[in-house]
Amino acid sequence: MKEKYFPQEIEQKWQKRWAAQKTFEVTEDPTREKFYCLEMLAYTSGRAHIGHVSNFAIGDALAWYKRMRGFNVMHPFGWDAFGQPAETAAIKDGTDPEKFTRDAIAYMKWQFQKMGISYDWSREVATCDPEYYKWNQWFFIRMWERGMLYRKLAPVNWCPREDISLSNEQASGGVCWRCGSPVIQKQLMQWFARITDYADQLLDDLDKLEGKWPDRVIAMQRNWIGRSRGAHVRFKVADSVESIAVFTTRIDTIFGANAIVLAPEHPALEKVLEGKPNRDEVLSFAERLKEQRKTRELEQVEKEGIFTGGYAENPFNNERLPIWIANFVLIEYGTGAIMAVPAGDQRDFEFSRKYHLPFRQIKLTPDGREIPADDLDAPDEDWTTTVNTGEWSGLSSEEANRRMTEHAEARGFGKGAITYKLRDWGISRQRYWGTPVPMIHCERDGIVPVPDDHLPVVLPKGVNLKVEGGSPLDHVPEYVNVTCPKCEGPARRDTDTMDTFVDSTWYYFRYCDPHNDRQPFDPEKIAYWLPVDQYIGGIEHAVLHLIYTRYWTKVMRDLGLVKLDEPIARLLTQGMVNKETYFCPEHEWLFPEQVTEEKTCSICGKAVIAGRVEKMSKSKKNAVDPIEMINIHGADALRLFVLFSGPPDKDKEWSDTGFEGASRYLQRVWRIAYKWRDRIVEASQDRLTIEARELTEYQRKLLRRTHQLIRSITENYEERLHLNTCISSLMELTNEIYTFDQSVEKHHGPTEADVRIAREAIEPLIAMLTPFAPHMSEEMWEAYGHAEDLAVTPWPGFDPELAREEEIEVAVQVNGKLRSRLFASPDASDDDLRSKALADEKVLAATAGQDIVRVIVIPRKLVNVVLK
């Protein structure tokens, strides 16, 4: 052990040794409890960023802890290697996406290895490996065989910037999830996965995740699936055999309807307009609304509509309602038609007011007050009773809903119905760099899957990526032209590739059996390792990856491959690491070193707008490069800093001084460990029993604090995973050791007992530091004469007896205000504490001449004297 701490040297040494000894490689071991610790696979963008550090640091701390607690810990890693950015980059540089991706993997792997994360690299998976995507294709065919996939011409979301179609989830908010460009609609022949068949399961199983997944992720998924219960009601079109179905969650308000409003794309529109004088006017209006939708702006547009000239009959009271079309009714939700009830709905209200449609009163407060039909400010919960609704008047809203739905069913013009916001998952991409769809189109036999023994369908190499329209694969005749597996006649290969989110649905199943060439994985291995015990990743996947992977798991279950409903037992969404930005009105974004102490621009001297903490980005000049940081203070300090600056799920702010602080702390540990090292190693290695009464006060104190802190750190791992407070506790323990060291100096020590006590504190400190600073811990541990690595060393235990306080401080309050403190034994009885408190000088002063009504005693904590 050197006198000074040289992080880079130590880190290299241990990274080499771990790799050589295969320290983190694991296999199934039925005799040991497993722990599957997983961080989201990395997209092969080319460079590691600070978000990776945060992600890995959390996962690695937990992996180390569980390993030391004796679990059989699987901690694998892999690459999300297909996708549009690699293709775009390759087009730009005139290279091959494969080369770009392989280079990125090589470089990023080097970066990640410098962080010294305890990954089992033997299980590494890259989704662009044919050995991997072969099984995407295999799943695709199995799902096709079972009708879980279908192909149809449908409007799809299209990102004009990346020239790629997007699933609904990827186009959330009307913008491309990756580049943020506004999405447009395109008609395309696409493969879809029937995820909507699983809507109920995906929703209901969220209950099982309650408390184990972050609330907001569960809420976002619920919201996204968007189940709502209501009814379909058919309105007969007047003077026609046609009828229009409407979806409503509030059938009880149907007496307040003043119109039927259709989406401009509604199929019944043509029939309604038949023979109407303003037919052409309405149709061209509809065209305009459709056009408006295609390039829909993000902000709300004003409600616009037009009367078609047709009427529909309200089946409850046979009232004739005008049929309109309007821009605020969406074809893709419900039935694409609504009944407008201005008294019950903000949008209908606005629409009715604009076009002077009649208002009808239907609301009554519980105390019988009628709410005017045009008073929309009355909150929903205030009107629970219906009025003016025929035979259902006076019923509660809930009751009316139920009975009116029954009535509609009995009369055959309506039915209880459930709708969802969730749409089927469009998984086709007309791009090159993805998993080829393993299907063949034959004129005679239609769509025929590639036989299993011909898998994988391998991506051809050297493909020209710069093609206009369609997929680059369309232009590769030797790929496209095949024989039909059924009739052996000429046929065409499907040239779509799969959405890369297919790749990541099941990659962590593959980690369990990464080299299996007969099946995607051995179900027995899955039975051992799954579910993932702790998953760690970014919140941005709340309704993307995390809903797809839940769906895929259910599909695999229904294919008989796995036996679980939910693949991820616990989820942690880590916060982002942000940093201050500096903005000069003249020179825009500045690096911190371009800002003077007076907060002015060092180039032009103008005042700088400083202090906004934002997500790190190159353009804002506030990005921090992890490798540069490792070169300064080492990976251990970097990891320690990221974890110490806040709870794992919260956003953090990068601070150079904070990072230095982390490094300073490690050096502090190193110094005290170095100082005591020779004494401890040379002393007897037997674990002598320590008789408390033979010890001095400062010795007993260190021993007690050590056991207390082991307890609190251990509990924190088990319960909350607030790693920042674990680190605080380690710092406290370090401070205690320094205090102890000073006492020893003062007593001209060390004595034999001092050395023993020091060892009892320093060794647990080193061991418990491992999850945060594994390289340094291993180095110190070795220097302390341990033959075995920390990776196989048990987590320190604590003795509750030794952790027990000898004397505790009890707060004394008078009327809830702190007046004094007293010292007592932890087992002091309530009466003891009570009489001690009442005898206290300050209490006597505060209570002088007043009546004591009660005395409340909380054992070991406080006494409250209540006056008057």
Next chain:
RNA sequence: GGGGAUGUGGCGGAAUUGGCAGACGCGAAGGUCUCAAAAACCUUUAAGGGUAACCUUGUGUGGGUUCGAUUCCCACCAUCCCCACCA
């Protein structure tokens, strides 16, 4: 419009089955060591008052429950995130 969260010193954050608010760190001030500096070590650091022992106020705001509220309840304000003419 719907949903989810958050609000504590100069800063990051501790403390939650209701029981001493501010652990730990950063920053700052003073000191020791040194020719000097760095590092390290020691002391102080919520605000206001007092020479001092101490006193008063204080966890976004206003109420409530309680012997006692950062914690529970109600209302409000502010900030952030997600979804959104979703019927």
